Amino acid sequence: MFRRALTNIPRFTTVRPNFSYPVRFMSTEIKEAIDQAVASSPVVLFMKGTPEFPQCGFSRATIQLLGQQGVDPEKFAAYNVLEDQExxxxxxxxxxxxxxxxxxxxxxxxxxxxxxxxMAQTGELAELLEANDALVPETDDGIEEAEITPRR
Amino acid sequence: MSALTVDTFKQIIQERLQAELVTVEDMSGGCGQAFAVIIVSPLFQGKNKLMRHRLVNNALKEEIAGIHAFTQKGFTPDEWAAQGGKV
Known part of the structure; x- marks a missing residue:
C-alpha cells in the first residue's frame, strides 16, 4: 500500500564522526536531515521497520490506521529508525x-x-488528513461511495 | 534506576501528576519494560491530547526513557465521570 514510501528514504546514511559525543545533543547535520525528512511529504511517519514490515506493534497499528484513513501513498513517507541509531x-x-x-x-x-x-476514533485524524489534502483522491469510476438503503 | 514495578510507577504518577486515579498495567509479562497507564487528573483540564501527553512525558521522562514501551490515556475527572469511570 505504501510501497513508494520505501523509495522515499533519502539520506540517513550519515557518516558517523569518529569521536563519541553524548546523544542528547543532536548534531546540526542530523537536525537538518530530519528537517528535510519532515518536509519530504505531507504525511511523514518515523517508525520501527517499514510500512510493509513494521517491527513493532505500535508502528504496525499506526500504519494500519493511516491505511484505513486512505492516506495517499504519493503523499506519504516513512523513515525506519531501526536503520539508523543516530x-x-x-x-x-x-x-x-x-x-x-x-x-x-x-x-x-x-x-x-x-x-x-x-484521533482515528473521534474522526479528528480523517479531518486533519482531509484538510491537508493527504487522502487518496476520490474517483468517479471507483466504488468509493455507495448509497446503501434497505428496500422496504 | 532499578526496574519499575506497577506499584512504584503508580505511586510516582499519582504524586507527580496529582492524579485522582491511576491504573498501570504491565504489558511486558513481568520484566517491567512495558506499561499501559490511564491517568485521571485535574491537570489535564483545558489541555488537548498532545499537551496532555507532553505533560505526562515530561513528568515521567526518566521512567519512560528506561522502559521499552509506554502507552497512556489521560482524562480529567469530569471526562472520566462522564464516561462512567471506564475507557
Missing amino acids: LRDAIKEYSNWPTIPQLYVKGEFVGGCDIITS
Missing part, C-alpha cells in the same frame, strides 16, 4: 517525544500511536 536517538529530541512511532502532517508534529488511535 536518527533513532535524535528524533526523540527533535520532536521532544520519547517514543516511536511519530507522525508529522505538513511539518507539524501530531503525536504517537496513542494519540493517532484516539
Whole structure:
C-alpha cells in the first residue's frame, strides 16, 4: 500500500564522526536531515521497520490506521529508525517525544500511536488528513461511495 | 534506576501528576519494560491530547526513557465521570 514510501528514504546514511559525543545533543547535520525528512511529504511517519514490515506493534497499528484513513501513498513517507541509531536517538529530541512511532502532517508534529488511535476514533485524524489534502483522491469510476438503503 | 514495578510507577504518577486515579498495567509479562497507564487528573483540564501527553512525558521522562514501551490515556475527572469511570 505504501510501497513508494520505501523509495522515499533519502539520506540517513550519515557518516558517523569518529569521536563519541553524548546523544542528547543532536548534531546540526542530523537536525537538518530530519528537517528535510519532515518536509519530504505531507504525511511523514518515523517508525520501527517499514510500512510493509513494521517491527513493532505500535508502528504496525499506526500504519494500519493511516491505511484505513486512505492516506495517499504519493503523499506519504516513512523513515525506519531501526536503520539508523543516530536518527533513532535524535528524533526523540527533535520532536521532544520519547517514543516511536511519530507522525508529522505538513511539518507539524501530531503525536504517537496513542494519540493517532484516539484521533482515528473521534474522526479528528480523517479531518486533519482531509484538510491537508493527504487522502487518496476520490474517483468517479471507483466504488468509493455507495448509497446503501434497505428496500422496504 | 532499578526496574519499575506497577506499584512504584503508580505511586510516582499519582504524586507527580496529582492524579485522582491511576491504573498501570504491565504489558511486558513481568520484566517491567512495558506499561499501559490511564491517568485521571485535574491537570489535564483545558489541555488537548498532545499537551496532555507532553505533560505526562515530561513528568515521567526518566521512567519512560528506561522502559521499552509506554502507552497512556489521560482524562480529567469530569471526562472520566462522564464516561462512567471506564475507557
